Amino acid sequence: MVRLASFTFVLLPLAALGYEQHQEPFSALPDVKTPSKSIAIVGAGSGGLAIVKTIFDLPEDVRDGWEVVLYEQRRDVGGVWLPDPPGPLPRPPKLPESPLYPLLHTNTPHPTMTYPGFTYPPFTPLFPSHEYVQQYHADYAEQYNLTGYLRFHHKIVAANWVGDSVEGKWDLEIEVQQPHGPPRPSISRRSFDHLIVANGHNHYPHVPHWDGTEGWLANTPPDTPKREIVHSIYYRDPARYTNRTVVIVGAGASGRDAALQVGQTARVAYQSLTPTNEPTPGAKVVPKPRIAYFTNASVVFEDGTSLDDVDSLILGTGYHFHIPFLSPPHSSVLSVDPHTTFNSTTAPSLITNLRYIFPTHKHIFSLAPGIPPTALAFVGLPVLVANCPSDIAQSLLIAHALANSSVLPTHAQMLQELVEREDKLRAAGLDPYYVGHRLVAESESDQDYQDGVVQYLKDVGAIPEDGKKFVEPWRRLGRGKARLLARAWQRAVQLGVDREWLEGAQTEEEWADVMERLVEWQEAYEEEHGIPEFEDQSVWYL
The missing domain is CATH 3.50.50.60 (FAD/NAD(P)-binding domain)
Structure with a gap:
C-alpha cells in the first residue's frame, strides 16, 4: 500500500543511474505471493521500457520483493514505431493503432535518440526508417530481459484510486484479448500500489472545427x-x-x-x-x-x-493529451475540460485541457489532491524531446522516489516549483496552458530538462555526483545540428559514400565521432559553395 512517510535515505551506487555502457542484463525476478510493493506500468514504447529497466537497475536489496507488471494493448514493443497489424486501415471514427506510415524515417540522427549505453547496430543509416527504430526497442527489451515483465494484448480499461492523499491502492480493470483466443476479450481486475502511465500522446487526433x-x-x-x-x-x-x-x-x-x-x-x-x-x-x-x-x-x-x-x-494538427482509462466514464482521476478555468493551484483533481495535464511535478508526478505524488507518475509527457534519454532521466527520478518517497520535496514545494515554471512562460509571453508539455526555448531545452531532473537526484544524494551532465555534449551537438546532419547524410548517400562514413561505428564515442566529422564536412562544403546558413533546412528521407 502506498504510504507517505519519512525514510532513512538510501545512497544508491552509480549503476542506479541506468546509463552505464557495459551493464550486464538482469534476470527476471521470481513471482512473489505477497510483494512488498506492486507497480503497474501502461505502455511498452520507449517510456515503458525505460521505467522497467531503470527500476531493475536499483540495487537488489532496495527492490527486493517488488512486483512489476507492464501492460501493453498491442502485440509488441515499440509504441508509435510499431506498424499497424495486417489488414485494411480503420476508417473514422475508429482509430488506427499507430500513426506510422511506410515512408517514415527519423528526423534526428539516431545516436541522439538512444537509451544511454545502448547504441543502434553497426551500419544503421544515420536517419533510419521506422523498421530500425522498432527493432531497436525490441533489441533493448531482449538484451535486458524485460520481456518477462510485459503483458501484450492487455488493455487498461479503467484505473481508479481507492484511498486518499496518504495511502491507498489502484483498482485496474484490464481487457485481455489473446490473438488466437475467443473473439470476445476477457476482463480481469488487479490492485497495485503504484501506477506509471507511459502510453504516449500520439493517438487521439486534434481535429479543428471550421464552419461549413x-x-x-x-x-x-x-x-x-x-x-x-x-x-x-x-x-x-x-x-x-x-x-x-x-x-x-x-x-x-x-x-x-x-x-x-x-x-x-x-x-x-x-x-x-x-x-x-x-x-x-x-x-x-x-x-x-x-x-x-x-x-x-x-x-x-x-x-x-x-x-x-x-x-x-x-x-497535421497534432494530438490530444487524453488518457481514457483515467477519465470519465471509466475513472474520475483525470478530468477532461478543454475550456477549464482551473489552474495548477486551484485544480480539484488532475485535469487535461487536451494540451496540458496538470498539476504535475516536472511533467512526472501527479500533484492532484487526494492521491500521493508517488502513487501516479507519467513517463513521456514532454514534447519536442529525444524520447529514450528523456524517458530514462524521468525514470531515474521515479525509481528513486518509489524506493524512498522522501527523495521528493514536499507537496507545497513541488507545487510552487510548477507555479514558477508557468510564471516563467508567462513572462516570455507564452500561455503555459497552451504550451503544455512542450519544452520550448523560453522555458528550458529538452537537454536542460533532462540534466535538471538527474542533477536534482545528485543534489539530494540519491545518486553520486560525478561532475558530468546527464546529456553528453555529442547529444547536444547532434540535436542542435540535426538539419545540417540531414543535409550531410543526403549528400553522402547521393555520392555513394554513406557506408564509408559508418565504417567502424559501434560505441557511443564512435557514433559521436561520425556526427562530428559529418558536421565539419558539410559546413566546409556549404561555406565553399556559398550556401547561406539555414538554407534548405528540410529533413531528408530515404
Missing part, C-alpha cells in the same frame, strides 16, 4: 474524387493523392512529412500555415494562410482568398 465543412464535404463536383478531410493519423501513402489538389494543414512533423511526400504526387499541394510558420523547405507546396471557413464550393482562407478545386485536406 459539412456542406463542403457533401458537395463534391461531378467527375472528381470524393472530397475528404482526414487527420494525418490516417495518412499512409502519397500515391493515393496522385493528380489530386490537396491542402496540408500544419507545419509540425506530420505536416512537414505530408508536404514533402504528397507534394511529389499531387496535382497541386498547398500548405496552410500560421503566421509564424514557413512552408516546408524542399517541399513542392504553395503556401497559404490559416483556413477561415468553408462554403459548399470552396475552402476560404484568412486572407480572403479561396480555392474551389480542393479534393483532400490532410490535417
Whole structure:
C-alpha cells in the first residue's frame, strides 16, 4: 500500500543511474505471493521500457520483493514505431493503432535518440526508417530481459484510486484479448500500489472545427474524387493523392512529412500555415494562410482568398493529451475540460485541457489532491524531446522516489516549483496552458530538462555526483545540428559514400565521432559553395 512517510535515505551506487555502457542484463525476478510493493506500468514504447529497466537497475536489496507488471494493448514493443497489424486501415471514427506510415524515417540522427549505453547496430543509416527504430526497442527489451515483465494484448480499461492523499491502492480493470483466443476479450481486475502511465500522446487526433465543412464535404463536383478531410493519423501513402489538389494543414512533423511526400504526387499541394510558420523547405507546396471557413464550393482562407478545386485536406494538427482509462466514464482521476478555468493551484483533481495535464511535478508526478505524488507518475509527457534519454532521466527520478518517497520535496514545494515554471512562460509571453508539455526555448531545452531532473537526484544524494551532465555534449551537438546532419547524410548517400562514413561505428564515442566529422564536412562544403546558413533546412528521407 502506498504510504507517505519519512525514510532513512538510501545512497544508491552509480549503476542506479541506468546509463552505464557495459551493464550486464538482469534476470527476471521470481513471482512473489505477497510483494512488498506492486507497480503497474501502461505502455511498452520507449517510456515503458525505460521505467522497467531503470527500476531493475536499483540495487537488489532496495527492490527486493517488488512486483512489476507492464501492460501493453498491442502485440509488441515499440509504441508509435510499431506498424499497424495486417489488414485494411480503420476508417473514422475508429482509430488506427499507430500513426506510422511506410515512408517514415527519423528526423534526428539516431545516436541522439538512444537509451544511454545502448547504441543502434553497426551500419544503421544515420536517419533510419521506422523498421530500425522498432527493432531497436525490441533489441533493448531482449538484451535486458524485460520481456518477462510485459503483458501484450492487455488493455487498461479503467484505473481508479481507492484511498486518499496518504495511502491507498489502484483498482485496474484490464481487457485481455489473446490473438488466437475467443473473439470476445476477457476482463480481469488487479490492485497495485503504484501506477506509471507511459502510453504516449500520439493517438487521439486534434481535429479543428471550421464552419461549413459539412456542406463542403457533401458537395463534391461531378467527375472528381470524393472530397475528404482526414487527420494525418490516417495518412499512409502519397500515391493515393496522385493528380489530386490537396491542402496540408500544419507545419509540425506530420505536416512537414505530408508536404514533402504528397507534394511529389499531387496535382497541386498547398500548405496552410500560421503566421509564424514557413512552408516546408524542399517541399513542392504553395503556401497559404490559416483556413477561415468553408462554403459548399470552396475552402476560404484568412486572407480572403479561396480555392474551389480542393479534393483532400490532410490535417497535421497534432494530438490530444487524453488518457481514457483515467477519465470519465471509466475513472474520475483525470478530468477532461478543454475550456477549464482551473489552474495548477486551484485544480480539484488532475485535469487535461487536451494540451496540458496538470498539476504535475516536472511533467512526472501527479500533484492532484487526494492521491500521493508517488502513487501516479507519467513517463513521456514532454514534447519536442529525444524520447529514450528523456524517458530514462524521468525514470531515474521515479525509481528513486518509489524506493524512498522522501527523495521528493514536499507537496507545497513541488507545487510552487510548477507555479514558477508557468510564471516563467508567462513572462516570455507564452500561455503555459497552451504550451503544455512542450519544452520550448523560453522555458528550458529538452537537454536542460533532462540534466535538471538527474542533477536534482545528485543534489539530494540519491545518486553520486560525478561532475558530468546527464546529456553528453555529442547529444547536444547532434540535436542542435540535426538539419545540417540531414543535409550531410543526403549528400553522402547521393555520392555513394554513406557506408564509408559508418565504417567502424559501434560505441557511443564512435557514433559521436561520425556526427562530428559529418558536421565539419558539410559546413566546409556549404561555406565553399556559398550556401547561406539555414538554407534548405528540410529533413531528408530515404
